[in-house]
Amino acid sequence: MNSYTGLTGKYLKGQKKRSLLTILGIILSVTLLTSIGTIGMSYRDKLIRQTMQDFGDYHVSINDIQGEAVPKVKNNSFVETTGIVSREGYAVIKETEEKVKQEDPYAAPYRYLNVKGYDAEAMKMLQVQLDSGRLPENKAEIILSSSSLRYFPAQPKLGDKVKLNLGLRKVKSTGEVKKINGLGDFGWDLDELFQGQFQREYTVVGFLKSTRSSTWSSRYIFPAITFQDYKHIENQKKHFMYVKMKSMNGVQEKTEAMMSSLQLGQVDYDAAKQLDKDNFIKNVRIEYNNELLRLYGKSIYQGVNSSLILAFAAVIVIIMICTIAVIYNTFNISILERISQFGMLRCIGATPAQIRKIVLQEAALLSLIGIPIGILTGTLFMKVLFYNISLLALGFLNDMRMVISVPILLTAGVLGLLSVFLSAIGPAKQASRVSPLEALQNLGSTKIDRITTVKRSLFVTNLFGIVGQFASRNLRRNKKRFRITAFSMIVSIIIFIVFSGLVNFIQQATRVSGAEYSYSLSYDGPSKRIDDKVYQHIAKLDAVQQSYKFYNSQVTAIIPKDKINQKYYELTKDRYVVTEGEGYRTDNNFLMSFGDNGLEAMRSKLISGTIDKEKMNRENGVIVQQKISMITQKGQELIIDQTQFKVGDHINIHTVEGGHNKYQTVTVAGIVDEDLLSKGYTQSQVITFFTTSKVYSKITGNDAYPRIFILADPDQPNQAITDYLKALVEKDAGFNYQDRVAELTQAKNDAVTFSIILYGFIGVIVLIAFLNIVNTVSTNLILRTKEFAVLKAIGMTQKEVRKMIVLESIFYGLFASVVGITLGTALSYSIQMLFAGAVSTAWTIPWYSIGIAFAGAIITTLLATIWPMYQLNKVNIVEALRREN
Known part of the structure; x- marks a missing residue:
């Protein structure tokens, strides 16, 4: 050395x-x-x-831009690559049957194909998904929507050739070309006329996968995609461009500068999230793919x-x-x-x-x-x-x-x-x-401090005797050692509460809105009524776990001013502009019922109140859903209560349809955050009132239900359900059903997987905290071997030494728990407030985590004493007195 x-x-x-x-x-x-x-x-x-x-997979979309401007955008110094889409035209698959029109008075006059030309980059950027086949590689190839195939006179197969008469949709009464809002192509006129312009023959090379988020128009307008290389662009033809910037820094500023340099006239800027929303295009519309940008920390x-x-x-x-x-x-x-x-x-x-x-x-x-x-x-x-x-x-x-x-x-x-x-x-x-x-x-x-400087605790002495007094004074006579041990435990408790709070926050923030059901059967015929025999047949099927009649009616409600959440009011003042009485009149609310069995099942969703069917029938009782998820103008996702109703409050409502303009009073019987079949917070800024079928009928004057929700038994094959639903659709065109079994299974599996990851992570935190506490407490006790030997030498029994050590550990746990829980809860709240700029959720005191942290601290400190006490029992008093720590 x-x-x-x-x-x-x-x-x-x-x-x-x-x-x-x-x-x-x-x-x-x-x-x-x-x-x-x-x-x-x-x-x-x-x-x-x-x-x-x-x-x-793009940063900015430019909708309805003229062809002459396309190369200028493509060659802009800010732009890395672009995808280009244009409309080739519409094609009629078949005329809508008279029977369907009779059953559904709002049916479109035709089943359309909406043929669009994509270049290779557009197909890549828009993530075109196929059920089978491949993507088109030239303008003579096409991919069709899988859901459109049954409307063709002869259902196309891969490799088949189809002749399409492409043309325009016009309003028959005016002769004007039908205005199309955005790429989603929603809507039609009942007197719509199709005008063919030219014929093209395509080879079918693939079938598009049906999207989960199908729209109300998707039964009549189906997508079809062909290939265009856009080497020669028609100057006056409108296009959709999807742009990836070289750098995502300042995407908005770069886009505005680029569009300003093109001098295109009126440009409408919007931070739209998806392509198929109803876009009312003026001249050119700019949309930012903010959902993707925020994941890179480059949100606008x-x-x-x-x-x-x-x-x-x-x-x-x-x-x-x-x-x-x-x-x-x-x-x-x-x-x-x-x-x-x-x-x-x-x-x-x-x-x-x-x-x-x-x-x-x-x-x-x-x-x-x-x-x-x-x-x-x-x-x-x-x-x-x-x-x-x-x-x-x-x-x-x-x-x-x-x-x-x-x-x-x-x-x-x-x-x-x-x-x-x-x-x-x-x-x-x-x-x-x-x-x-x-x-x-x-x-x-x-x-150590002098014994006279350490105060006695009469409470501890009276409760635990002289041994308790020793334990209490041992903690306070060596402040340095006490702080080290307590600090270790406090940090462990803080970490557990903070990360448990993060897990709860992430679970709350990532909950996807939507209904949890296996099948939905609706009837769109003139009567808007499903026969009870249909419901009874469905309810008796072995594969059906539960089925609910669904009643739904739009209602006007008078919301008292003191019942509106002030924070929500500040964000949505335009919703509360019509005063009536002592409140604001709101029209877009809903009165719903899932039938009497659905009301019973809703008990598990209650935040407050009770469900008493008879009392609700007498008092016009309703369950109010108040919590929603919304995106603010600053791009913040906000989870918030719209109103602050409490059980026993009264609300005046009347139905919008049917001429029932007289207000009726309903009584709040309970509060829920989600509806019966929800797997998250609604994104619709409406107030929903759930009630019994009898109250619904009394208020609306209508006892018809146009929809049934079906929950399938996961242990039974679903073939019997789908066979019956298909038979209904074939028998009566007014019926329509949706199969969500695969989607529901995936949602449940997602929740399980996410929990595995989150709680596995919490497990690592708990392990570190446990080892930290055990290491600190046990070493602290081993360092005091000589001290314990002295106590034994002056007459303290082994049992009393053990009791003293156990009490010390409990006192450590109690002190650390109080401080750690206080600081951990405060930090948990602070971190959630930091996240509030992006995702804001209601914060609640984490009582469950606090309880676990408190119990865990006490149990861990007790476990930490086991090995040191075992070692101390084996040590001879004389040897211990001679030992140097």
């Missing part, structure tokens, strides 16, 4: 258990950082791919970007504090054990700087071992997790692939190294400050 620092390696080898424990702390910390980074990148990758599939809403950055930065800082706390405690305990050793080094000439160097050198050596292993274990842990997800073969996350990012691995390593050195600085300074004399007496940092 040439210098004092040469002792570092010898100590690490001589204290293998302590060294391994420190390395384990480093490994767990780096594993946590690596896991979080990897799962974050992987989930982001999945979201990006899913968003591209749902909304397209700066508030969204900064909110996400700040929130994620806060999460990383908390993780850093957690890792520093774990490693700091390990190093600090190591220093406490070796105070006398450092004193000997000081006596033989070691300077404070050399002592600090020894500790920091230990930190470096342990980092070189622990950090690479931590990165490896974090990666392997993610490998195992993703492998298990793939075995489950679940929905949304089934194709979630593991993304190993070198920057993430390097960041985890650097943050781990930074954590280790930040953790070691304090103990290193502490070791160098101890005087040789104090260190040799083993007082240093464990110097």
Whole structure:
């Protein structure tokens, strides 16, 4: 050994258990950082791919731009690549049958194909999905919608040739060409006339996959796609352009500058989320694919970007504090054990700087071992997790692939190294400050207060006796040791509450709105009434788990001013403009009923109130759905209560249809956040009142139900259901049904997979917290072996020593729980407020997490005493008194 620092390696080898424990702390910390980074990148990758599939892989769309401007956009210096789409024309598949028109007076006069020409980039950007076949490669090839095939006189197959008479849709009464709003092509006129212009023959090379979010017009207007290379563009023909910028920085500013340079006249800018929304185009309409941009942190809403950055930065800082706390405690305990050793080094000439160097050198050596292993274990842990997800073969996350990012691995390593050195600085300074004399007496940092300065607790003494008094005063007579141990536990509790809150926030923010049902049967005939015999037949099918009659009517409601959520009112003042009495009149509300069995099933959804059918029938009782999910003008997703009704409140409503203009009073019997078949918050800014079928009939004067929701038994084959529904449609064209079995199964699988990932992550947090507490508490007790021997020597029994240790642990747990829960809850709230710029949800006190944290802290501290007490039982009093810690 040439210098004092040469002792570092010898100590690490001589204290293998302590060294391994420190390395384990480093490994767990780096594993946590690596896991979080990897799962974050992987989930982001999945979201990006899913968003591209749902909304397209482009940044900006330019709708209805003339051909002469297309090359200018394509060659703009900001633009990386473009996809181009244009309408080739409409083609009539068949005229709508008279029987269908009789059953549905609003039926379109024809079943149309809407033929559009895509270039290769447009097909790629708009993520054209096929059921079978391939994409078209020239203008003589076409892909058809799978749902359109049954309307062809002879159903086309792959390789077949189809002749289409392409032309225009006109309004018969005026002769004007039918105006089409956007690429979605919604709507028709009842007196619509088709005017053919030219014929084309196409070879069918593929069939388009039916979209999950089919629109009300999709039964009559079906998409068809052919190929166009757009090498020669007609100057006066309108096109749709989909643009990917070279850089996503300042997308909005670049787009506006580009469009300004084209001098196209009136341009309408909008941050639309999807292609098929009803776009009223003026001259040219600009839409930003904000759903995709926000995943890259490049949303056109700066508030969204900064909110996400700040929130994620806060999460990383908390993780850093957690890792520093774990490693700091390990190093600090190591220093406490070796105070006398450092004193000997000081006596033989070691300077404070050399002592600090020894500790920091230990930190470096342990980092070189622990950090690479931590990165490896974090990666392997993610490998195992993703492998298990793939075995489950679940929905949304089934194709979630593991993304190993070198920057993430390097960041985890650097943050781990930074954590280790930040953790070691304090103990290193502490070791160098101890005087040789104090260190040799083993007082240093464990110097205790005089017994007279430690106050007695009469409450503890009366409750637990003299042993309780010893336990209480032991905690307070060494403030340094108490703070170290308590700090370790507090940090662990904070981390658990914060990350449990994050899990709940993510689950709430990612809930997708929509109804959870297997099949929906509706009747669009003139009567708008389904015969009870149909419902009874469906209810008796073995494959049907539950079926609900669905009554629905639009109602006008007077909303008292003091019952409107003020925050919602500030965002939507235009909704509350017509005053009537002491409130505002709102027209777009709904009175609904799922029948009496549906009302019973809604009990599980209640937030407050009760469901008493007889009482509701007497008092016109309703269940009010208040919570919605909305996008603000700043791009913020907001989950908010529209109103603040309470059980017992009265509301005046009347139906919009049927001439029932007289207001009737309904009584709030309960509050729900979701309707019976919902899997999330509604995105419609309406207030829904659920009631019994009798109250519905009394208020509306109508007892007809035009729809039935069916929940299939997952353990039974569904063939009997689909056979019966198909037979109804063939027998009566007024019937129409929707099959959502596959979609519902996928949604449930998504929830399971997401829970596995989130709670697996929580499991890692709990493991680190558990080891942190056990390490700190148990080491604290082992360091006091001599002290316990003294207590035994003066007459304290082994049982009383054990009781004292247990009480100390409980007191530690109680103190740490109060402080940790308070700080953890405050931090949980703060982080959710940081996210509020992008996604705002109602925050509630996390009582469930608080309860687990409290119980976990007490149980963990008790478990931490088991091994030290076992060791103390084996130690002879004389040997313990001679021992140096």
